[in-house]
Amino acid sequence: LSEGINAGQGLGIEIIATFQLVLCVLATTDRRRNDVSGSAPLAIGLSVALGHLLAIDYTGCGINPARSFGSALIANNFENHWIFWVGPIIGGASAALIYDFILAPRTSDLTDRMKVWTSGQVEEYDLEGDDMNSRVEMKPK
Numbered sequence: 001l002s003e004g005i006n007a008g009q010g011l012g013i014e015i016i017a018t019f020q021l022v023l024c025v026l027a028t029t030d031r032r033r034n035d036v037s038g039s040a041p042l043a044i045g046l047s048v049a050l051g052h053l054l055a056i057d058y059t060g061c062g063i064n065p066a067r068s069f070g071s072a073l074i075a076n077n078f079e080n081h082w083i084f085w086v087g088p089i090i091g092g093a094s095a096a097l098i099y100d101f102i103l104a105p106r107t108s109d110l111t112d113r114m115k116v117w118t119s120g121q122v123e124e125y126d127l128e129g130d131d132m133n134s135r136v137e138m139k140p141k
Contacts, residue, residue: 001058001083002058005058007080010058010059010083010087011083013059013087014055014062014083014084014087014088014091015087015088015090015091016055017054017055017061017062017063017087018091018092018095019095020047020050020051020095021044021047021048021091022095023098025044027103027104028040028043028044048063059083062084062088063091068084068085069081069084
């Protein structure tokens with residue numbers, strides 16, 4: 001962490017930087033969307049650049065625990081290293097949940113979406129099939 005940045009601020013910066021990156025990746029690579037035009041790799045690259053431009057002066061912009069671990073290992077400096085694991089995990093999970101449940105839910109019925117939380121049952125599942133509109137029902141054993 002840079003001088004003057006405490007652990008809470010660093011954690012917040014890592015959460016936000018990872019959140020915007022993961023949200024960009026999910027939104028640009030979602031096969032269900034037909035309104036995305038342009039280059040997904042360019043959009044993701046610009047999102048990484050934005051995250052680095054905003055966060056590198058404060059935390060070094062980890063946004064990837066593996067990259068942060070390699071740097072800490074070489075420098076033998078693990079002070080506040082937990083920030084670079086917890087921040088991206090929270091940011092990435094938050095982005096995935098917000099995208100799947102609020103921005104682009106797989107079903108419009110709230111009760112179907114909440115079954116994941118209550119019973120672990122997922123009714124719709126993408127199995128990388130050729131037919132993008134196919135539905136596969138998953139049932140617990």
